Every structure is written in structure tokens, then in C-alpha cells.
Amino acid sequence: MKSHDINIRLAAADDAEELLRVYRPYVEETAVTFEITVPTAEEFRARIENILKKHPYLAAVSDHGITGYAYAAPFKGREAYDWAVETTIYVDREWHDCGIGTALYQELERWLSAQNILNLNACITYPNPDSIRFHRGFGYRDAARFTKCGYKLGAWHDVVWMEKILGRHKNPPKPVVPMEDLIRQMNAGR
Numbered sequence: 368m369k370s371h372d373i374n375i376r377l378a379a380a381d382d383a384e385e386l387l388r389v390y391r392p393y394v395e396e397t398a399v400t401f402e403i404t405v406p407t408a409e410e411f412r413a414r415i416e417n418i419l420k421k422h423p424y425l426a427a428v429s430d431h432g433i434t435g436y437a438y439a440a441p442f443k444g445r446e447a448y449d450w451a452v453e454t455t456i457y458v459d460r461e462w463h464d465c466g467i468g469t470a471l472y473q474e475l476e477r478w479l480s481a482q483n484i485l486n487l488n489a490c491i492t493y494p495n496p497d498s499i500r501f502h503r504g505f506g507y508r509d510a511a512r513f514t515k516c517g518y519k520l521g522a523w524h525d526v527v528w529m530e531k532i533l534g535r536h537k538n539p540p541k542p543v544v545p546m547e548d549l550i551r552q553m554n555a556g557r
């Protein structure tokens with residue numbers, strides 16, 4: 368295992384090229400993501416900015432630069448889904464099993480709890496034993512499996528959805544706290 372100090376911070380649009388360096392091999396060489404064409408840095412910048420309007424987008428930074436990232440995105444567009452998100456995580460393949468994914472997901476959950484988000488859903492190409500084990504370890508459970516719903520690199524791929532319940536579903540629920548409010552509070556507390 369490589370030794371390193373990891374700092375988890377909010378990502379910024381200017382991180383786009385470094386995040387793409389992490390993401391690119393998964394697009395080009397695997398079916399871990401169903402994206403087939405590597406997005407441009409401009410497109411990636413726009414995605415980061417768009418996510419951060421509503422949810423956390425985090426980067427893991429070490430002496431070696433950015434080694435992983437994780438974010439949450441709306442699960443579905445309709446308002447009643449506001450308490451549910453889709454979680455996504457990518458760690459540089461050179462840096463697996465070093466605790467980076469764990470550090471990213473712990474921090475992601477801290478932000479999402481502070482937002483009063485209740486349901487975390489992860490979509491994982493099947494098979495992906497590393498990711499399934501990682502998510503199980505974080506308390507996600509199997510929720511659904513869809514058959515051959517993506518075609519990439521000459522093969523059809525199933526996906527599994529895993530879910531984690533992050534908080535109690537009270538009636539009525541606490542309102543979702545906008546990400547910009549949390550960022551303002553964080554900056555005020557500095």
C-alpha cells in the first residue's frame with residue numbers, strides 16, 4: 368500500500384482537468400462508467416459547477432495531486448425525490464485500497480447529513496466486486512439489478528443499484544438545506 372496524506376475538500380471547476388485524469392481510463396478501458404466518449408475539460412467544468420449548485424462534489428488531494436473524487440447528484444428530477452441522491456466515486460487506479468474511497472465517502476456523508484439527505488443510491492455495473500464490496504462495507508444494500516441495459520466495449524452489461532438509508536424518515540421530513548447555505552456557513556466559520 369502506498370503511503371500518503373489525503374485531504375478531502377470541495378472540488379472546484381478548475382479541478383476539471385485533474386479529475387478527468389482520474390476518470391479517463393474508466394471511460395476508455397472499462398464499463399465501470401457507461402460514458403463512451405471522454406468528456407472535454409469544458410464539459411467537466413460545467414458538470415462540477417452544476418452539481419455544486421445542489422450537492423457536494425469532493426476531491427481527494429495528496430502530494431501527488433488529485434487521487435479521487437466523489438459527488439452526489441439528484442436521484443430524479445421531481446421534487447418529492449429531493450431527499451434522495453445518486454452517489455458516484457472514482458479513485459485513481461494507482462491508488463486503490465489506500466483509504467481514499469473511504470475518506471471521500473465519509474466526508475460526502477457528512478455533507479449530505481448536514482443537508483438532511485436521507486437516501487443514498489449507487490448505480491454499479493455488474494460485475495464490479497471492488498465497488499460492491501466497498502459499498503456494502505459502507506452500509507449500502509442491494510436494491511435492484513437491471514439486465515443488459517448498457518452496451519460498451521463489445522458487450523452488454525447489467526447494472527445493480529445499491530441503497531443506503533442515511534437518516535430517519537420523519538413525517539414531515541426536515542427540509543433539504545441548499546448546498547450554497549452550507550458553504551456560506553463553512554466560510555463564515557473559518
Ligand SMILES: CC(C)(COP(=O)(O)OP(=O)(O)OC[C@H]1O[C@@H](n2cnc3c(N)ncnc32)[C@H](O)[C@@H]1OP(=O)(O)O)[C@@H](O)C(=O)NCCC(=O)NCCS
Binds near residue numbers: 456457459462466468
Ligand atoms: C470502489 C472504489 C471507489 C474504492 O476506493 P478505494 O480508495 O480503493 O477504497 P478504500 O481504499 O477506502 O477501501 C477499499 C478497501 O481497502 C481497505 N482499506 C482502506 N484503507 C485501508 C488501510 N489504511 N489499511 C488497510 N486496508 C485499507 C478497505 O477496508 C477496503 O476493503 P474492502 O474492499 O475489503 O472493503 C475504487 O475501487 C474505484 O474507484 N473503483 C472504480 C470506480 C468505481 O467502481 N466506482 C463506483 C461506481 S459509482
